[in-house]
Amino acid sequence: MEETTLKRSANRSIVRVGEHVEKRWHHSSPLARLWDGWRARREARRLAALSERGLRVPRVLARRGTTLCIEWMEGAWDLEHCLRPPLPGLELRLGRWLSQLADAGVRHGDLHPANVLIDAQGEPVLIDMAAVRLGRPLDSAEKSRQLEQLLAGLVESVPTEFCQRLIAAHEPGEDPQARLGFARVQRRASVRAELDRWLRESSRCTRQGRELLARQSLPEPFVRLRYERESEREMRALWLQAARLSEHGILSARPLRWQQGPSGFVELCLPKSAEALAVRECLEHWAPALTERGLCIPDHSGLKAARDGEGRLWLIGVRRIEELEGRAPWR
Numbered sequence: 001m002e003e004t005t006l007k008r009s010a011n012r013s014i015v016r017v018g019e020h021v022e023k024r025w026h027h028s029s030p031l032a033r034l035w036d037g038w039r040a041r042r043e044a045r046r047l048a049a050l051s052e053r054g055l056r057v058p059r060v061l062a063r064r065g066t067t068l069c070i071e072w073m074e075g076a077w078d079l080e081h082c083l084r085p086p087l088p089g090l091e092l093r094l095g096r097w098l099s100q101l102a103d104a105g106v107r108h109g110d111l112h113p114a115n116v117l118i119d120a121q122g123e124p125v126l127i128d129m130a131a132v133r134l135g136r137p138l139d140s141a142e143k144s145r146q147l148e149q150l151l152a153g154l155v156e157s158v159p160t161e162f163c164q165r166l167i168a169a170h171e172p173g174e175d176p177q178a179r180l181g182f183a184r185v186q187r188r189a190s191v192r193a194e195l196d197r198w199l200r201e202s203s204r205c206t207r208q209g210r211e212l213l214a215r216q217s218l219p220e221p222f223v224r225l226r227y228e229r230e231s232e233r234e235m236r237a238l239w240l241q242a243a244r245l246s247e248h249g250i251l252s253a254r255p256l257r258w259q260q261g262p263s264g265f266v267e268l269c270l271p272k273s274a275e276a277l278a279v280r281e282c283l284e285h286w287a288p289a290l291t292e293r294g295l296c297i298p299d300h301s302g303l304k305a306a307r308d309g310e311g312r313l314w315l316i317g318v319r320r321i322e323e324l325e326g327r328a329p330w331r
Contacts, residue, residue, distance in 0.1 A: 007114075008215075010201040016072060020061055023068040028201075036066035039130075043068050046129035053104040053134075056125045075120030079113040083158050087122060091162045095169025097124040098147055102138040109133070111146060112153035144179070147171065151183035152190060156249045156293065188294050188323065191247045198243040198255065212239075212258040221272040225253055225316065228265035234319065235266045241318045242268055248293050250286055252315040270316065273309030281305070282313045294324045 006021070007014040011032070013024045023043065025036035040063055047070070050057045058070040082090060101108070108115075109131030117125040126132075138146065147170050151163055163183075164176040171179070197204040198212070205212045227238055235258065245252040253268035282305030283297070290296060297303070297318060304316040 007203070009203040019072050021058070021070050021072050023070065025066045033066075040066055040068045043129045046132050046134070049134055050104070050106065050126065050129075050132075053106075055100060055104055055106070056119065056123060058125070058127060073117060073119055073125065076117045076125065079116040079118055079124070080157075082118045083113065083154070086158055086162050087118070090118070090122065091166040092169045093122060094124055094150070095166045098143075098150065098170045101126070102143045102146065105135045105137050107133040107135065107138065107142065108146065108149070111149045113150075113157075114153075116150075144171065144174075148179060148183045148186055151179065152187040155180060155183045155187055184292070184294060191244060195240055195244060195247075198240060204243070210260045210264075212260070214255045214257070217256050218254050218269050218271060222269040223272050223274070224256060225268045225270060226265055227268070227317075228263075230266075232260070232264065235260075235264060237319045238266050238268070238317065241321050244321055245315065245318060248289075248295065250289060250293075250315065251312055252318055268316070270306060270314055271308040274306035274314055275308075277305040277307045277313065279303050279305045282315055285313045286315065291324060296322050296324045298322050 001018045004016040005013060006016055011025065011027045013022075013026065015022050015024065023040070025039050027033045027036055044060050044063050047057050047060050051059075058073060061069040061071060063069065106126075108126070110128065115126065115128040117127050119125050147167065151166070154166075155163055160180065163180055167174060167176040167179050198214075199205075201207045203215065205214055207213075227235060230238075239255055239258050242252055242255045246254055253270050255266075256269045257267040259265050279300060283300065297315075297320070299320055302317055302319070306314045306316060308314065
């Protein structure tokens with residue numbers, strides 16, 4: 001039967017097999033593998049518990065050792081897809097759904113767009129139970145934290161008005177600007193904290209010996225930009241800052257390959273149609289987005305820029321990013 005990998009990390013794969021989906025746990029550590037069967041059982045129990053509380057979740061079909069089989073939800077898309085552009089009325093449905101989670105006592109420690117599906121009727125569906133805890137209904141502080149957690153994954157990819165309407169649907173009468181401010185701080189902190197995923201086998205990279213390969217580069221055709229004869233520290237900075245800008249939705253040369261070691265190099269990639277552009281023009285273009293994300297580029301020596309065939313502007317060779325403290329996004 002044909003298989004399609006939907007998502008893969010170092011420890012888990014999500015694969016479509018015919019008309020169902022399989023979640024497969026496969027930790028590399030022998031000790032961690034002992035718990036993979038328990039993880040599959042826990043996921044099945046939590047899906048059943050949420051269903052009993054009246055929440056829409058995928059139906060469990062079977063469990064085999066470290067594999068959990070759940071239904072394929074025909075016509076459903078992940079939330080990230082449904083934000084480009086946002087489906088009409090989606091923010092209101094998300095706000096009501098968050099209230100349903102709170103009333104059902106669902107506390108999710110990792111609520112972001114990749115963990116939410118939108119079904120064929122346009123209703124949200126929770127699909128990742130790893131960080132779910134169940135208990136009494138959430139109090140107002142817990143509801144706010146859960147809202148800010150989801151907003152942190154949305155705030156850089158949708159119009160501000162979308163977020164404001166979502167907040168109003170979930171917390172009528174609350175100050176949306178304050179909520180958005182907290183969400184932006186949380187987003188910046190989460191990107192910073194999770195950059196280590198670009199340094200190991202993860203959902204962002206595969207490792208082959210001393211070589212790191214990005215799982216997702218730009219669509220072909222692209223050109224490779226190779227940086228060599230630099231120190232390990234400089235190559236690490238190039239790799240991580242390109243990754244950080246990419247995570248924040250700022251167009252920059254994307255990480256592609258990092259060969260570590262004495263004769264190592266870093267490869268970044270750009271659309272093949274990209275042509276050289278004045279750095280200042282590119283920085284001025286990205287200034288509002290950098291400021292909104294609380295970031296600045298303090299030093300642009302060696303920095304380059306390009307414009308691709310679709311008119312998009314790309315930064316190239318960023319080696320240092322700082323968090324904004326009341327100054328312009330570049331000095």
